[in-house]
Amino acid sequence: MKPTDISAPDYFHKVVDCQWACPAHTPVPEYIRLIAEGRYSDAYMINWKSNVFPGILGRTCDRPCEPACRRGRVEETPVAICRLKRVAADFKDDVKHRMPKVSAKNGKRIALVGGGPASLAVARDLAPLGYHCTVFDADPKAGGMMRSQIPKFRLPDSVIDEETDYILGLGIEFKGGHRVDSLKKLMAENYDAIFVGSGAPRGRELEIPGRKEAAANIHIGIEWLASVSFGHVEKIGRRVIVLGGGNTAMDCCRTARRLGGEDVKVIVRSGFEEMKASPWEKEDAIHEDIPILNFMVPVAFKHVAGKLIGVTFQKVKAEYDAKGRRNLVPAGEPDQTIPCDDVLVAVGQENAFPWIERDCGIEFDKWNMPQVDAKTFASTNPKVFFGGDAAFGPKNIIWAVAHGHDAALSIHKMLSGEDITERPLPEVNVSSQKMGIHEWSYDNDISADKRYKVPHRDKVIALKDIRAEVELGYDVKLALGEAQRCLNCDIQTIFSAPACIECDACVDICPMDCITFTENGEEEDLRTRLKAPSPHHDQALYVADGLKTGRVMVKDEDVCLHCGLCAERCPTGAWDMQKYLIDMTHAGSTCQTKARSAA
Amino acid sequence: MTYIAKPKFHHPGLPKNDLGYTHRDYEGKISTLCAGCGHDSITASIIEACYELSIEPHRVAKISGIGCSSKTPDYFLGNSHGFNSVHGRMPSVLTGANLANRDLIYLGVSGDGDSASIGFGQFAHSIRRGVNMTYIVENNGVYGLTKGQFSATADRGSKSKKGVMNTDNAIDLVAIALQLGASFVARSFSGDKTQLVPLIAAAIRHKGASFIDVISPCIAFNNHAGSTKSFDYVREHNDAVNRLDVITSRDPITVDYAPGSVQVVEQHDGTRLALRKIDADYDANDRLAAMTFLQKHAAKGQVVTGLLYVDPDAEDMHTHLDTVETPLNTLEAKELCPGSSALEKINASLR
Numbered sequence: 011m012k013p014t015d016i017s018a019p020d021y022f023h024k025v026v027d028c029q030w031a032c033p034a035h036t037p038v039p040e041y042i043r044l045i046a047e048g049r050y051s052d053a054y055m056i057n058w059k060s061n062v063f064p065g066i067l068g069r070t071c072d073r074p075c076e077p078a079c080r081r082g083r084v085e086e087t088p089v090a091i092c093r094l095k096r097v098a099a100d101f102k103d104d105v106k107h108r109m110p111k112v113s114a115k116n117g118k119r120i121a122l123v124g125g126g127p128a129s130l131a132v133a134r135d136l137a138p139l140g141y142h143c144t145v146f147d148a149d150p151k152a153g154g155m156m157r158s159q160i161p162k163f164r165l166p167d168s169v170i171d172e173e174t175d176y177i178l179g180l181g182i183e184f185k186g187g188h189r190v191d192s193l194k195k196l197m198a199e200n201y202d203a204i205f206v207g208s209g210a211p212r213g214r215e216l217e218i219p220g221r222k223e224a225a226a227n228i229h230i231g232i233e234w235l236a237s238v239s240f241g242h243v244e245k246i247g248r249r250v251i252v253l254g255g256g257n258t259a260m261d262c263c264r265t266a267r268r269l270g271g272e273d274v275k276v277i278v279r280s281g282f283e284e285m286k287a288s289p290w291e292k293e294d295a296i297h298e299d300i301p302i303l304n305f306m307v308p309v310a311f312k313h314v315a316g317k318l319i320g321v322t323f324q325k326v327k328a329e330y331d332a333k334g335r336r337n338l339v340p341a342g343e344p345d346q347t348i349p350c351d352d353v354l355v356a357v358g359q360e361n362a363f364p365w366i367e368r369d370c371g372i373e374f375d376k377w378n379m380p381q382v383d384a385k386t387f388a389s390t391n392p393k394v395f396f397g398g399d400a401a402f403g404p405k406n407i408i409w410a411v412a413h414g415h416d417a418a419l420s421i422h423k424m425l426s427g428e429d430i431t432e433r434p435l436p437e438v439n440v441s442s443q444k445m446g447i448h449e450w451s452y453d454n455d456i457s458a459d460k461r462y463k464v465p466h467r468d469k470v471i472a473l474k475d476i477r478a479e480v481e482l483g484y485d486v487k488l489a490l491g492e493a494q495r496c497l498n499c500d501i502q503t504i505f506s507a508p509a510c511i512e513c514d515a516c517v518d519i520c521p522m523d524c525i526t527f528t529e530n531g532e533e534e535d536l537r538t539r540l541k542a543p544s545p546h547h548d549q550a551l552y553v554a555d556g557l558k559t560g561r562v563m564v565k566d567e568d569v570c571l572h573c574g575l576c577a578e579r580c581p582t583g584a585w586d587m588q589k590y591l592i593d594m595t596h597a598g599s600t601c602q603t604k605a606r607s608a609a
Numbered sequence: 610m611t612y613i614a615k616p617k618f619h620h621p622g623l624p625k626n627d628l629g630y631t632h633r634d635y636e637g638k639i640s641t642l643c644a645g646c647g648h649d650s651i652t653a654s655i656i657e658a659c660y661e662l663s664i665e666p667h668r669v670a671k672i673s674g675i676g677c678s679s680k681t682p683d684y685f686l687g688n689s690h691g692f693n694s695v696h697g698r699m700p701s702v703l704t705g706a707n708l709a710n711r712d713l714i715y716l717g718v719s720g721d722g723d724s725a726s727i728g729f730g731q732f733a734h735s736i737r738r739g740v741n742m743t744y745i746v747e748n749n750g751v752y753g754l755t756k757g758q759f760s761a762t763a764d765r766g767s768k769s770k771k772g773v774m775n776t777d778n779a780i781d782l783v784a785i786a787l788q789l790g791a792s793f794v795a796r797s798f799s800g801d802k803t804q805l806v807p808l809i810a811a812a813i814r815h816k817g818a819s820f821i822d823v824i825s826p827c828i829a830f831n832n833h834a835g836s837t838k839s840f841d842y843v844r845e846h847n848d849a850v851n852r853l854d855v856i857t858s859r860d861p862i863t864v865d866y867a868p869g870s871v872q873v874v875e876q877h878d879g880t881r882l883a884l885r886k887i888d889a890d891y892d893a894n895d896r897l898a899a900m901t902f903l904q905k906h907a908a909k910g911q912v913v914t915g916l917l918y919v920d921p922d923a924e925d926m927h928t929h930l931d932t933v934e935t936p937l938n939t940l941e942a943k944e945l946c947p948g949s950s951a952l953e954k955i956n957a958s959l960r
Contacts, residue, residue: 581645
């Protein structure tokens with residue numbers, strides 16, 4: 011293998027699995043260390059810069075970071091990264107004075123359609139640079155789906171208010187209760203750029219017999235959740251069936267339990283395992299006595315005299331074809347009718363752009379989605395950008411934030427007269443953490459603790475009050491315990507071959523058998539000759555040559571604990587522990603030339 | 610040394626031996642030696658050898674004297690019996706323990722000071738008696754604990770860290786062990802585990818006095834230019850006569866060796882040692898030739914390593930003494946005191 015180029019910014023970024031997996035690339039280990047030190051405000055600000063909504067995401071994020079977490083490969087469960095983010099938000103001091111100052115306007119005006127996470131992220135990045143940002147939303151308050159679709163028992167209004175206010179406080183004009191119903195009209199107002207962050211606002215229909223006749227008791231999930239959120243709906247029947255297996259279905263069933271639903275069931279077409287809902291959301295639903303029935307396809311709504319009485323299901327089973335694709339085929343069992351008073355349909359969301367005239371210079375594809383560049387988020391109209399669910403269909407808040415950063419950068423570059431396809435490299439800072447012979451600036455002792463559970467409100471009380479937050483969050487002690495589980499994957503093991511005397515001290519001390527000195531070879535071959543098995547080929551091998559014996563040092567990054575023992579046992583300092591911080595490029599980052607080399 | 614304990618986590622895919630243990634289960638406490646010490650690699654090799662042989666840790670007694678080397682039994686086999694004895698007295702303590710309980714596996718761990726100076730006589734007598742043990746000398750040529758004075762194994766003409774020349778002649782423990790009748794003699798290098806681990810495994814399986822001299826660079830005081838026990842010097846002058854594979858199962862040897870290139874030695878317990886010859890003329894069954902070979906090569910400044918001599922039909926001290934198979938420490942009064950009628954018989958036979 012060729013020696014690893016550790017100066018490429020992506021190499022060590024990938025080693026920080028959580029940060030690499032996060033769409034916004036939040037520096038997770040850095041803020042977890044700050045939490046462990048009790049520096050909650052600092053931890054919050056790192057998050058705020060990167061993901062804009064730490065308090066909201068700390069409660070609702072889909073957590074792509076956690077399945078990626080190295081700890082999950084070392085023991086059973088990853089670090090509770092998401093809930094630690096909430097700790098930073100819960101325990102921080104007043105951070106208002108740390109927010110960017112409202113700056114003098116630069117005369118350029120940006121219109122943002124939709125007041126959800128994508129638009130707010132764009133506005134957050136652009137307003138401090140002097141842009142006049144105007145956010146339009148049909149709802150009276152900012153937040154978009156975060157406010158309308160996520161139940162209050164998961165995400166209290168106070169948290170949304172606080173974090174949307176930080177952004178609106180940057181001198182942003184918010185036009186609530188103002189639905190944009192014509193892009194053409196908006197364009198006529200001569201904005202310098204328009205950002206569309208209008209989400210995926212339409213719940214998918216379920217057109218099966220009886221839908222029209224029993225319509226009074228059949229509700230579309232996200233619309234119903236929004237009605238509950240705004241207080242338009244306050245109760246539901248005793249027996250409720252929720253159709254669908256995503257997170258919206260989980261929110262629907264749990265909301266139903268709080269509005270009079272005593273016998274609430276979730277019924278899904280697929281198998282339980284393949285459901286789209288996050289495992290923890292399924293757990294929370296089951297904990298609230300909501301059974302999840304699987305492999306049942308709804309075929310008809312049963313009704314008598316315009317009143318819904320039940321839903322009929324066909325039983326199916328999964329079969330896999332030669333290509334491994336799953337097909338649901340009839341199981342051969344008789345259909346089953348389950349009686350109910352109300353049905354909530356949560357079988358997906360769709361984009362809808364009836365308000366965008368098709369002659370605005372924005373090309374749409376055959377699925378009626380706008381053509382959006384995945385890197386710049388520009389549409390085919392150079393002044394109109396898309397982001398969040400509006401760009402590529404329903405995803406999660408953290409994706410909307412990541413889109414927002416990128417779109418803001420594009421808008422800023424365009425309005426600065428630069429080429430928006432040229433994306434400046436992130437800034438990387440690598441620095442030794444050595445404080446003494448065996449002392450490091452980080453706590454390198456590895457905690458063996460299992461993942462700490464987040465305390466929940468007593469179920470009886472929680473089910474009585476739809477606004478009572480179920481999760482209570484970690485207290486300081488639990489947070490400290492959980493923070494100690496982080497393996498500090500951003501403190502990198504850096505090897506310098508010229509200093510190495512090949513004494514094997516690092517090989518002998520490494521608790522995970524990561525390090526091997528051997529003859530070089532192709533990667534496939536090298537992986538079979540390492541000191542421990544190397545099953546995860548997506549995890550890099552760090553190869554260094556230039557040793558006296560002509561061998562190479564190979565380190566499998568897979569399960570390295572970043573404990574620094576290799577560096578502590580190294581007699582010549584050939585190993586060092588260096589903190590790798592990567593600063594993602596946002597609008598207004600310092601100018602960087604193309605030729606700049608990282609680290 | 611290191612302040613934090615080595616994390617308990619281990620690689621999730623670590624292989625397990627016949628007992629279900631990983632090599633991590635054969636570790637002891639974390640080493641307090643200087644970073645990079647050759648002794649730590651010997652520790653790792655002992656761990657690896659015991660893991661590969663699927664040795665039950667409670668069947669091992671590790672005995673040492675005083676010195677950096679003699680600290681190391683604390684760092685391996687944390688679940689074995691241990692005795693950190695007086696300076697140079699490891700061989701006597703080991704001999705006594707072996708007499709009392711012949712069922713344990715005895716690991717004697719010592720250094721060049723412990724064995725070639727203060728304990729030289731003790732070393733000689735334990736070898737001479739053929740105590741069934743694995744005697745490992747972690748040989749760095751200096752007194753590391755007292756800041757690097759030359760030890761008795763330092764080569765004449767080698768230089769100290771301060772540049773002082775050693776004018777005394779060196780004791781070659783391997784030569785002495787051969788002369789005193791050790792039935793398994795090897796030399797190796799802490800920086801070459803592929804050679805060292807099978808040597809330790811073979812020595813453990815050998816019934817009789819096994820002696821391994823392991824050159825182990827002292828990072829703090831003897832790893833400079835002018836030293837003959839530094840990583841660079843040993844790597845440059847290493848003259849390995851053979852490579853060893855230890856085959857413990859009764860299955861036929863399946864490894865493909867070029868004809869004439871391998872010497873197979875079967876030991877008492879059925880262990881077979883496959884010696885892949887590097888030096889075609891070297892015969893590991895010839896004590897006299899080995900001694901000559903060693904002297905010749907030492908004169909040329911070469912460090913001869915490998916399995917230098919093995920007597921597959923070796924006997925040990927218990928055979929010489931004709932002791933019972935049952936360990937003496939488990940004999941009860943019934944066996945030890947055969948009663949007055951037996952005494953009468955003995956007395957009568959002497960009248």
